[in-house]
Amino acid sequence: MKFGVIGAGQMGGGIAQVAAQSGFDVLVQDMKQEFLDRGRAVIQKSLAKLHEKGRLPDVPEAVLARIQFTTNLTDFADCDLVVEAIVENERVKADLFRQLGQIVKPEGVLASNTSSIPITALASASGRPDRFIGMHFMNPVPLMQLVEVIRGYSTSDATAQYVTETAHKMGKTPLACNDFPGFVSNRILMPMLNEAIQCVMEGVAEPEAIDGIMKLGMNHPMGPLTLADFIGLDTCLAIMEVLHQGLGDDKYRPSPLLRKMVQAGLLGRKSGQGFYSY
Structure with a gap:
């Protein structure tokens, strides 16, 4: 499976790390090379710490080798699933998904790690609302068990099932909720x-x-x-x-x-x- 992550910050880096630990081929994009370098360094440090504690079955180098870094969005064309983890701003996210909807292969699933922005609105912007979903990971991603799986108004059952299975493969516990402000975690x-x-x-x-x-x-x-x-x-x-x-x-x-x-x-x-x- 080819797993895309947009954003190499705290959340994006954590999602990429866990995806790579699960054996997926991962591609991480950010605006500048320096953001990617910083993200890579954080992932490296996190993997070393897990390895030290005996909580990483693989060697850190093998996990890191499964992650590629890019500044170019067009590299996501053949991704099966792309998770966005950029700034918490609806306009910026919607712009990104408009682009991704044109770039990622038609059968690819798009997901947002937003903590509160309406999934339905972002799904509409993507042009593929049936293959769009919320995947809200908790911070720090490598340690926290939960993924809130948020269905938009038009999310298909197949998309929800695919993302739920992917979360299980990542060693997470996916729990489903519907698209209301703040979902469950942040509303409470x-x-x-x-x-x-x-x-x-x-x-x-x-x-x-x-x-x-x-x-x-x-x-x-x-x-x-x-x-x-x-x-x-x-x-x-x-x-x-x-x-x-x-x-x-x-x-x-x-x-x-x-x-x-x-x-x-x-x-x-x-x-x-x-x-x-x-």
């Missing part, structure tokens, strides 16, 4: 993170106490503010806005503090400062 998770941010804004407790209460009281492995920093506060804001617009209910209104922190460039781990310093 993001309002909780948003509420934790609201608690900081209202002075209910310090960030450490909020995270400690959720870890010790609710048995969460990571507190909500630590998790928000890990995801990226800009991504959290983008998803809350999708929920707010898509469902039209004020309970999904992003916290003013979240908005202000993003405006200030405090994005969490990736910028070195969010609710905590990194």
